[in-house]
Amino acid sequence: MEQKQKVVIQANQRSSFFNFKEFWRYRDLLYFMVLRDITVLYKQTILGFAWAIINPLFQIVIFSVIFGGLVGVKTAAGNMPYPVFSALAVIPWTYFSNSLSASGTSLITANHILSKVYFPRIIFPLVPTLSKLVDFTISFLILMGVMVYFKYYPGINVSFLLIPLLLIIITSSGLGLWFSALSVQYRDFKFALSFMLPLLMYAAPVVFPAIKIQQKLGNTYYHLYALYPMVGGIEGFRTCFSKNTAMPWDLISISACSAFIIFISGLWYFKKMEKYFADIA
Amino acid sequence: MSQTVIKVENLGKAYRIGMKEQKSETLIGAFISTIKKPFKNFRNLNNLKKFNKKEEEDIFWANRNISFDVKDGEVLGIIGKNGAGKSTLLKLLSRITEPTEGRIEIIGKVSSLLEVGTGFNPDLTGKENVYLNGTILGLSKKQIDASYNEIVEFSGIEKFMETPVKRYSSGMKVRLAFAVAAHLDPEILIIDEVLAVGDSEFQKKCLGKVHSIASKEGRTVLFVTHDMAAIKALCTRALLLQKGTIVKEGNPTEVVDYYLQNATTFSEHSFYIDTSKRNGNGKFQVTGLDFLNSKMEKVNVLESGMDLNIKVSYQCFEKGVNPVINLIIRNNFQTEIVNLLSRVSHKGVLKLNDEGYIICHIPKLPLMQGRYSIDVIMKYDFELTDEVSNIITIDVEKGDFYGTGKIVESMKDGILINHSWQTF
Numbered sequence: 001m002e003q004k005q006k007v008v009i010q011a012n013q014r015s016s017f018f019n020f021k022e023f024w025r026y027r028d029l030l031y032f033m034v035l036r037d038i039t040v041l042y043k044q045t046i047l048g049f050a051w052a053i054i055n056p057l058f059q060i061v062i063f064s065v066i067f068g069g070l071v072g073v074k075t076a077a078g079n080m081p082y083p084v085f086s087a088l089a090v091i092p093w094t095y096f097s098n099s100l101s102a103s104g105t106s107l108i109t110a111n112h113i114l115s116k117v118y119f120p121r122i123i124f125p126l127v128p129t130l131s132k133l134v135d136f137t138i139s140f141l142i143l144m145g146v147m148v149y150f151k152y153y154p155g156i157n158v159s160f161l162l163i164p165l166l167l168i169i170i171t172s173s174g175l176g177l178w179f180s181a182l183s184v185q186y187r188d189f190k191f192a193l194s195f196m197l198p199l200l201m202y203a204a205p206v207v208f209p210a211i212k213i214q215q216k217l218g219n220t221y222y223h224l225y226a227l228y229p230m231v232g233g234i235e236g237f238r239t240c241f242s243k244n245t246a247m248p249w250d251l252i253s254i255s256a257c258s259a260f261i262i263f264i265s266g267l268w269y270f271k272k273m274e275k276y277f278a279d280i281a
Numbered sequence: 282m283s284q285t286v287i288k289v290e291n292l293g294k295a296y297r298i299g300m301k302e303q304k305s306e307t308l309i310g311a312f313i314s315t316i317k318k319p320f321k322n323f324r325n326l327n328n329l330k331k332f333n334k335k336e337e338e339d340i341f342w343a344n345r346n347i348s349f350d351v352k353d354g355e356v357l358g359i360i361g362k363n364g365a366g367k368s369t370l371l372k373l374l375s376r377i378t379e380p381t382e383g384r385i386e387i388i389g390k391v392s393s394l395l396e397v398g399t400g401f402n403p404d405l406t407g408k409e410n411v412y413l414n415g416t417i418l419g420l421s422k423k424q425i426d427a428s429y430n431e432i433v434e435f436s437g438i439e440k441f442m443e444t445p446v447k448r449y450s451s452g453m454k455v456r457l458a459f460a461v462a463a464h465l466d467p468e469i470l471i472i473d474e475v476l477a478v479g480d481s482e483f484q485k486k487c488l489g490k491v492h493s494i495a496s497k498e499g500r501t502v503l504f505v506t507h508d509m510a511a512i513k514a515l516c517t518r519a520l521l522l523q524k525g526t527i528v529k530e531g532n533p534t535e536v537v538d539y540y541l542q543n544a545t546t547f548s549e550h551s552f553y554i555d556t557s558k559r560n561g562n563g564k565f566q567v568t569g570l571d572f573l574n575s576k577m578e579k580v581n582v583l584e585s586g587m588d589l590n591i592k593v594s595y596q597c598f599e600k601g602v603n604p605v606i607n608l609i610i611r612n613n614f615q616t617e618i619v620n621l622l623s624r625v626s627h628k629g630v631l632k633l634n635d636e637g638y639i640i641c642h643i644p645k646l647p648l649m650q651g652r653y654s655i656d657v658i659m660k661y662d663f664e665l666t667d668e669v670s671n672i673i674t675i676d677v678e679k680g681d682f683y684g685t686g687k688i689v690e691s692m693k694d695g696i697l698i699n700h701s702w703q704t705f
Contacts, residue, residue: 004468009376009385011293030417036413040404043445117401117417118376185326275329275379278372279296 013275018267023120030123030130037131039047052135057142060086066224067207075209080242081150086244088238089126089141089206092165094199095136096172102128103176104193111281121274122267124174129169149243150183154241164236169227171259177266181273184281204230205238210251229259285500286388286469287351287374293382294344294520295332295370330382343369347383356495357534358512360540361522367505370522371395371473373504374503389468389501392419399460403447405439407457410446435486436460436698438457445696463490470494482626491515509537516617563668564602566631567657569594570673571616573640583646583675585697586700588684591641597633604631608641609656611671612694618648618679619696650679651694 021142060083067073068082073083073238097123103125107114147153183189205212214222226232232248232255239247295517327343344366351357359367360406361430372378374385389409398703401410411432415425425432433439438449446454472491492515494501512519512533514674521529572580575588583676593606608621620643623631631639654674659667682686684698 004389007376007387007391009373009380009387011380013379026416026419028420028422031418031422033412036405039409040402043404047296098340113400113417115372115377116396118393119417119419157339186323206544218528226377260420280326280329 009264015074017271018122019120023122025171026119026123029119030126033123034125037127038134041131044273048049049138052138053142056087056090056139059090059094060142060146063090065088073208078209081152083146084152085149085238085239086207086211088241089144089204089234090185091136091139091143092234092237093201093204093206093230094139095132096168096233097201098135099129099132100179101174101193101197103134103173104179104183105190106176108187108190111184114281115278121271121277122177125180125270126173129173129176133169143241146159150173155243156239157242157245157247158275160247162238163235164240165238167229167252167256168233171233171255172261172262174259174266177270179261181266181270181277183190184277185273197224200230202226204233205235209238223250223254226254227258229255229262231255244260282689283352283354284352284388286353287349287503288386289347289349289374289383290385292344292347292370292373292380292385293342294366294373294378294605295340295342295381297341298341304563308336308530319687342525344373344380346526347381347528349527351522353501355518356516357504358516358536359503359505359522360509360512360519360536362509365522366525367522368395368473369525370409371471371503371505375471387469390473391469392465393471394418394462394465394469394472394473394606398454399593401446401454401458404445406445407442407449411442411457411461414484415464418462419467420465424466426633429430432460432464432597435463436636459487462665467500467502472502474505487517509540512537557696560658560668563666564599564601564664565659566595567593567598567659567667567669567672568636569638570655572675580674582647584680585646585649586684587681588644589643589644591643591655592638593641594620594636594638595633595659596636598669601664601666603662604633605660605662606631606639606641607656607658607660609658611654611656612692612704613652615654620651645682645699646677647682647697647699648677649693649695649697650677652676 042051045051047054063086064083068086077084106124106128107121114121131154148216179193181190183193210222210225213225217225235248236252236255239245307310323460329560338420347370349634359370361367369378371393372395373380374387375395376392377389398486400411400414405413412425414423416422433442436453438453441453442450446457449457465701479677488511491502492503495498495515502515504515519533520527520529520608521536521540527537559574569592571592572583573590573592574580575590577590593608605619610621612618623641652674653672653676656670657667657672658665683699688701
């Protein structure tokens with residue numbers, strides 16, 4: 001007979017950093033919660049998954065008209081047409097923003113489950129970062145459409161695609177951990193998040209190329225800028241599709257470090273606060 | 282060989298309760314407190330999880346100094362009035378919330394059922410919800426696959442498994458949810474009052490399921506219920522909680538009897554009027570209801586065949602013509618058993634003071650063993666002045682109604698009628 005598991009529950013217990021064994025036992029729950037998010041999202045809509053396209057598509061059109069047409073932002077990266085340039089940033093940004101805003105409020109939304117059942121709480125903020133990948137994948141259709149229309153096809157860089165993608169996923173789940181744990185206790189963070197996301201978009205190289213910072217402020221600021229992990233994420237993602245530009249490995253590695261720090265510290269804070277969730281949610 | 286599987290030592294759980302805030306009287310004071318407000322909010326929110334000074338006035342101990350052991354294979358019933366800390370105790374045992382003091386040791390796989398259908402999503406189909414709810418309760422996909430057909434069969438709603446749950450009736454939802462829960466197969470099962478759902482037939486099915494889990498080799502069950510008969514029938518041991526601490530522990534029958542005898546002392550008031558459920562213009566109102574025996578002493582549990590006086594205390598704010606009182610007695614299923622109408626059964630006119638009480642005398646209580654509730658209706662002729670449903674719940678125990686020395690064992694929740702037999 002196998003050894004029965006023994007659990008000790010104690011006042012002011014020091015939480016273990018991350019119990020991977022326990023998390024692995026609940027992997028099916030993670031799977032079904034992601035599946036739930038995906039199935040429920042576009043239920044009872046007429047357009048269904050087309051909504052995953054409509055939202056970024058309109059943003060791309062608006063950015064192309066304003067920044068590409070009126071302002072005349074130079075894309076710098078090898079004569080990339082502005083709509084392609086814009087699509088390559090708006091699509092990953094939409095994923096980041098949707099996933100972060102859902103995981104930031106995931107504990108508040110689930111507070112009825114929180115107070116009735118025990119399972120690793122970390123599943124809540126992780127679910128959106130996975131389920132929003134479906135929308136992200138669908139919106140690749142836009143990218144293909146725009147590229148075909150402008151006859152702009154990616155080169156060899158596209159083989160690195162997974163790296164900036166992973167960087168974006170880690171950033172959004174790291175921030176998701178922070179915001180979900182903070183907003184359970186202080187609902188202010190829920191409002192702060194929805195107010196900050198548009199600002200964060202303009203801070204990231206979405207409507208302009210990151211190289212602009214280097215041109216205007218010099219190399220030091222250019223590298224400091226990359227501490228904002230979405231700089232490496234967005235610029236890296238975009239360069240993957242660029243024909244004759246080298247990958248900005250300097251930006252990507254700086255951003256990766258800071259994304260990693262955000263993720264680990266988020267995990268730490270989340271684990272620290274976890275035991276209070278049911279009481280303060 | 283029975284081994285201790287749950288060991289609870291000196292357990293305590295504190296919560297912060299909201300304190301009334303001081304209102305400033307001056308405009309400047311109000312202005313200053315508005316500015317200070319964010320800092321104060323921050324402190325309050327932060328304090329929600331801190332209990333350094335254990336005796337602050339806004340700290341409420343939902344559980345304190347609780348110690349007990351549960352052995353392998355035991356079925357432990359936990360009883361107590363609402364607010365006695367039963368649910369908090371279960372939450373601590375199921376790791377939903379962390380204790381403020383003390384420690385718990387649990388050996389074995391625990392499943393806890395504080396609610397049926399946690400995480401049900403209205404937009405998902407029955408089948409999808411079975412998987413979601415099952416994994417939330419700690420099952421793996423494989424385990425659910427294996428018992429899926431049984432779950433569907435148990436729920437009795439095979440035809441609707443592909444229908445979104447939002448189109449279900451509430452009964453169907455409960456059936457499906459319980460069916461999932463019933464197929465958990467833990468070593469230790471913790472159940473809050475989830476059995477009190479659904480129709481009586483389904484309740485029987487659920488209780489049967491708990492019984493079969495409990496009687497399986499090495500299964501330990503902890504459950505909270507208000508159903509004293511279930512405690513006596515299923516449990517091997519019982520705990521009585523009052524104001525967060527254990528006041529009695531041991532043989533279920535003894536604990537239940539102790540609880541019933543002292544029933545009213547366990548609540549703050551002998552009865553409680555939910556004003557939101559009160560009707561009438563309030564000119565003539567009930568303020569209390571007590572049960573007295575033939576010696577006019579207060580009793581907390583009744584007995585079939587006893588000489589009973591029901592004392593209805595009242596307040597009369599405005600005099601009116603022909604005051605009337607109705608006492609409606611309902612059984613456990615909320616079915617009306619009798620209606621005592623003073624309009625019909627009393628010859629004269631009831632005379633009222635500003636405050637006082639009216640006694641309704643029942644020479645031989647004809648209620649069978651069971652739990653009954655009483656609705657009070659007060660009127661001036663046909664003008665409704667007060668109506669309180671479920672003003673009090675009272676247990677009736679078996680008694681010698683016929684004076685024959687023979688007691689009916691099995692009959693419950695009904696009426697006894699005096700009668701005689703003759704042979705010719």
